[in-house]
Amino acid sequence: MSSKSTTKRADALRSIEAIVQAAAECLGRNPDASLSEIARAAGVGRVTLYAHFASRAEVVDAAMSRALDRGNEVLNAVDLTGDPLLALERYIDAGWHLVDQAQALLAAAQRELPAGRIRELHAGPAARVEALVARGRAEGAFRTDLPIAWLINVLQAVMHSATEEIRAGRLNPERAASHITATVLAAFTPPGIPVPEPRGGA
Structure with missing residues (x-):
């Protein structure tokens, strides 16, 4: 590869990185941010943006990834x-905290990307918490009368609701983790067993 093509490739990679970073920041503030806004924030023109991303969906996908x-x-x-x-x-x-930071970006993704792609992008975090819930069930700490997928959905729903309550001014961010933990422990505790107090100081 010639030095000229190497330089061209390096420039392209820098542009792509700038666009993805700008998209994450712009969409993280406003899920309706336009591609023109994203291009401006990245310091590139729309032509350059479209040279690397064929559609808004591709930009959103890269930012979400x-x-x-x-x-x-x-x-x-x-x-x-x-x-x-x-x-x-x-x-x-x-x-x-991660859910809070990505709330607006997720809203943009839900508008632009198929539900299957969003599930695919979330596969890593989902597998991690699924393993934890399965272990907790096996050890008798979490209920087994409801599906694991439902318990995980409850956890995610409560975290998303907390971020909405913070934005509405009804929840102090410093108390969010303790509120979420208390609610989720109540939902996860096996029937007939007293709900444990949060113990981690969250």
């Missing part, structure tokens, strides 16, 4: 071993 990759890095550092209840608290403490 980037956000989830960053989120996976955060969640990979969370210790999900040991007591399932404490592991769940640690997951919520880290995970709800």
Whole structure:
């Protein structure tokens, strides 16, 4: 490869990275952000943007992929071993921030991308929490009378609701993790067993 083509490729990669970063930031603030706004924020023209991305959906997909990759890095550092209840608290403490940060971006993705693609992009985080819930059920900490998929859906719904309550001014962000944890523990506890108090200081 000639030095000229190497330079051209490096320039293209820089443009793509700038566009994806700008898309994540612009859509993270406003799910209706236009491609013109994203191009301006990236410091490129619309022609350059369209040279790398054929549609708005492709831009949204790349931005969502980037956000989830960053989120996976955060969640990979969370210790999900040991007591399932404490592991769940640690997951919520880290995970709800990611949900809060990606709320507007997810709204853009839901408008532009098929539901199957959104599920595919969320496969990493979903598998992580699914394994934790399955282990908690096996150890008697979580209820077994409801499907794992439903319990995970409840967890995600509560985290999303918390971010909406924060935006509406009805929930202090500093109390979000404790509210989410208390609600999810109540939903996950086997029938007939007292709901445990959150113990992780979340």
